[in-house]
Amino acid sequence: MTLTDLNNGFRDDEQRRRVQRVIHDRLADDRDPQECRFLMRFWWQLGMSCREVSMDELSLNVGKPKLDVIEALISAIRSSYADIDDWITTTQQVFPVIQDRGFRATQDSDG
Numbered sequence: 001m002t003l004t005d006l007n008n009g010f011r012d013d014e015q016r017r018r019v020q021r022v023i024h025d026r027l028a029d030d031r032d033p034q035e036c037r038f039l040m041r042f043w044w045q046l047g048m049s050c051r052e053v054s055m056d057e058l059s060l061n062v063g064k065p066k067l068d069v070i071e072a073l074i075s076a077i078r079s080s081y082a083d084i085d086d087w088i089t090t091t092q093q094v095f096p097v098i099q100d101r102g103f104r105a106t107q108d109s110d111g
Contacts, residue, residue, distance in 0.1 A: 003042070004049050009077035010084065018088055019073065020046055026095035027066050035062050042070060069095070 010016040020043050028039040038053055038061040045052035058070060069091055076083035 002051070003045055003053065003055060003074070004051050006046055006074065006077050007049055010046075011081040015081065015084060016046055019084065022088055022091050022095075025097050026091060027069065029098045030100075032063075035066070038062055039066065039070075 007016070010019070023039060023043045023046075028036045028043065030036045038058055041053040042058060055074075058067060062070065069087075073084075073087050073091075076087040
C-alpha cells in the first residue's frame with residue numbers, strides 16, 4: 001500500500017499539524033529509537049507526496065498497538081475529515097504524552 005497520497009487527505013494544514021503533533025507527542029518515543037525513527041518518517045510523509053516510508057517498513061519497525069493506531073489514521077485520512085478528528089480525540093485519550101524522562105532525571109540530579 002502506497003502512503004504518498006496521505007498529504008492530500010486533510011481538511012487543512014491545521015488538521016495535518018494536529019495529527020502530526022499527536023504522533024510526535026504521544027507515539028514517537030525516543031526510548032525506542034528504531035520505532036521512533038519510523039514513526040517520525042511517517043510523520044514527515046504526512047506533509048509531502050514523495051515516499052518517505054512504506055507500510056511494510058512500518059509493520060516491521062512499529063509495535064502492534066501503535067501500528068494499529070497508524071493503520072486507523074491511514075483509514076481515517078482516506079475516509080473523511082470527521083474521521084481524522086475522531087482519530088485525534090481517541091488517540092489522545094489512549095496514549096499519554098511522552099515525558100522525556102532522561103532530561104527530567106538529569107534536571108532532578110542537578111538540583
